[in-house]
Amino acid sequence: MEEKRYKGVIFDFNGTLFWDSKMHLEAWREYSKNLRGTAFTDEEMREYMFGRTNEDIVKYLIGKQPDKQLVLKCQNEKEAIYRQMCADDKENVKLAKGAVEFLNYLCENDIPHTIATMSEEVNVKFFIKEFGLEKWFDVSKI
Structure with missing residues (x-):
């Protein structure tokens, strides 16, 4: 053969x-809490986040169409939260x-x-x- x-x-x-999907979800929850005072609920995640672009997610969070600079700013802030969560969880990361x-x-x-x-x-x-x-x-x- x-x-x-x-x-x-x-x-x-x-x-x-x-395997970091859970970390990304938790980072979005934290970012939502920082931005609007309340974390994403599971229902909100299913309806407004899964399968959506960052632009769509930010639009939902702020209630209006964001410009590209705001989307990038929000994305960078959320990713910083994600990296910190990863760095803080040595046992599972x-x-x-x-x-x-x-x-x-x-x-x-x-x-x-x-x-x-x-x-x-x-x-x-x-x-x-x-x-x-x-x-x-x-x-x-x-």
Whole structure:
């Protein structure tokens, strides 16, 4: 039987190597509380947040159409809350089960691999530092 040779592996980061959906939800709750005095309810999240853009979410939170600068400001503030929550929760903020072993396997077998992510650069730098990603990845190519 012919052995398969892989050309490489491309990982998404959030939700694949790092299960962080809960952290993002909690960061939005906290941001909502800071902005309007009340956290998102589960119902509000389902109706006004899930599957929506940041612009849509900010529009709901402030009750009017935001300009691009305000959306970016709100997004950056929410992401800062998210990063702080991650930094404060060392016990639960870890790579997904089996990820370390698989990444070690890829390195030991010279199988090229990288991360493709839509995360902002500030978050990528945070993840590199928080998880020591330079052990497995050429971080200049993330």
